[in-house]
Amino acid sequence: MTRPVSRKLFATDEMVDFVIVGSGAAGGIVAKELATAGSSVVVLEQGPRRDSVEFAHDELAAFVVGEMTNDPVDHPLSFRKSASEPAMRGTAQLLYHRLVGGGSVMFSGNYWRFRESDFIERTRCGAVPGSALADWPISYADLEPYYAKAEWELGVSGATGPFDPPRSRDYPLPPFPAKSSGVLFERGARSVGLHPQPTPLAILSRPYRGRTPCQHCGFCLNFGCEHGAKSSTLVTVIPTAEATRRCEIRSDSYVTRVEADARGRVSGVIYFDRKRVEQRQRARAVVLCCNGAETPRLLLLSASPRWPDGLANGNGLVGKHLMFNGLATASGMFEHPLNEHKGVVATRVAYDFYENDARRGFYGGGALDARAFAYPALFSLLLLPPDAPTWGREYKRMLREYYTRTMSVTGHSTSLPVESNSITLDPDLRDAWGVPAIRVTYRDHPDDLATMRFLQDRAVEVLEAAGAKKVWRVPVQEQTFTTHILGTCRMGSDARTSVVDTDHRTHEVSNLFICDGSNLVTSGRGQPTATIQALAYRAGERIAALARRGEL
């Protein structure tokens, strides 16, 4: 089997209309929108290109050897809770995936729209002390057509429920039926007065636009889909972009600097190619779609005498307001086997606690879904109850009893934007290319922890009501790990308090754009991919319009 190689269209010294950095959930969509609108586009992707048939059910490769993820030697990062302590290596993890398609290849597929309230929380909830809670400069109504476009173009399965925001179109594909965790969740949730519904998933429940539907193999989260049924950008918009013959996906290309000229406009990017030789790709405009950590890092790396604190960072906000989303889980073991290692990650969700409720005494909201993390080696190592032995005869007995009978109910919740939570460059640590590493400064706001604990309590109630023989939890603690990296180049109309405007254009550099999780003003309740992709469709349309009018 030969590995597909992107056919090179553009020489590196050839000026193209757009360089897009990152080919993930956002970058793939922006590339397709700009290329189909007539622009020449080079997408520089740090990681390799893999084809669907290459994706294997290999826990060791995925989690230990760390193929395509953050290898701690090649890509170290440091972590501290606040600027008053030293940042340490090896104490935290940002998990993202470096390959063509990025996180959209490896995510669970969970796909939640924001609600109307998510865009106006500052107005609705008032200021939250210790946070920089702000309204978005756009509304749900502004973004709604693009949620619909993403769902129909990429292929999203679901059904509307009692708490859904307004929709111009239904889902293109029917929802997945409940698997055992979903059936039990429904039973428990209904008996405590909640209103469960099918989970929206960017995974095909039926054949769609020539693609194979889900075969229920069970390896969605942190694995690529060998069937191409997960609606990643790799199997949807990226081939469409390439089919225009105006878009080149250049993989194994690690961008380390965005260059700007004497007029204060970007002129191209510098990157390491596959052989670690530095190259320059010239462009009339640049769109950063790296993710909420790598995009601010790249801007900080692109400092110059004109921008001593980082490109487009005159107000110092690049990298700030880092948000994780809250995550809190309770697990239960039932009498009969569920076999959660089969099927998609989650089939049922309850949004009853989505909205902020001042009577709770803290800001925040979220949702509960029924899921399981049932990869066998990891389960055996990490997922028995906390009071279980970790080796020996009783451990083995419990493992054989629990593995097929366990499920979880997970609360997904809000993260407040806090200015001191940030992505910065570590002053000492460098990666394997000699580039300064990311330093994460992060501490959950007390209201975020209160919300997580609240949802975890509700999760326990649901599992007990569902008839679990045993229920357990790991106590909520300050988070040091995330897959949702949000908020670090926030969108806003006021150039003093934001990094990009409503066209995703940086306030300071007229031909530099950002479109990825860094733009989110509020974190939503989890599963941000839907919102990131809707923003990408909207950004692609608006950037193309600016290009057409000669306003870049």
Added chain:
Amino acid sequence: MSEDAVSRRDFAARLAAATGGIWLSRSLGGVSWRRDPLDARSANVGWRVLTRSERANVEAVASCIMPSDDSAGAREAGVVRFVDVALATWARDKRVVIRDGLAELDTRCKARWGRGPFAELADGEQEALLHEAEETAFFQTMRLFTAFGMFGDPRYGGNAGEAGWRLIGFEDRHRWQQPFGYYDGAASEGEE
């Protein structure tokens, strides 16, 4: 349990609770483990790193972690083969911690009972020594190796004949059809 054990377990459990992903090497020292192309299932592949006595002791440790009884354990699954392949390839950085750990076990055998090696102690004696070693990087690495040697892809040298997967009720397939388990089966039959 000591502070370290609690914090390490809580840390790992916290990672697990964040079901977005688990980074195991983080909890074991953050070593880069390179993967070489390999398929270690062939019976003709000779031992690459472990000496005969090391193999006996590694197998004994793994058999304490995942004992054999009326069902397969680490011995039947070939965890020692998995460890040998790992130390020859993607986990070569772990040779020192494994060898140091085995040497320490040997020292403690002799100090406590005046005999050894570890592999020849009685079960209860082996378990007693391993309880003392629970907090060490050696034992935590052996737990990791045993987990993936039991339940990882057989191409890495363990999970012989998929014995580990069958032990816990997992099967690796590209396609499944509902019902997957009892409760979605009951639902589809109209019960409750």
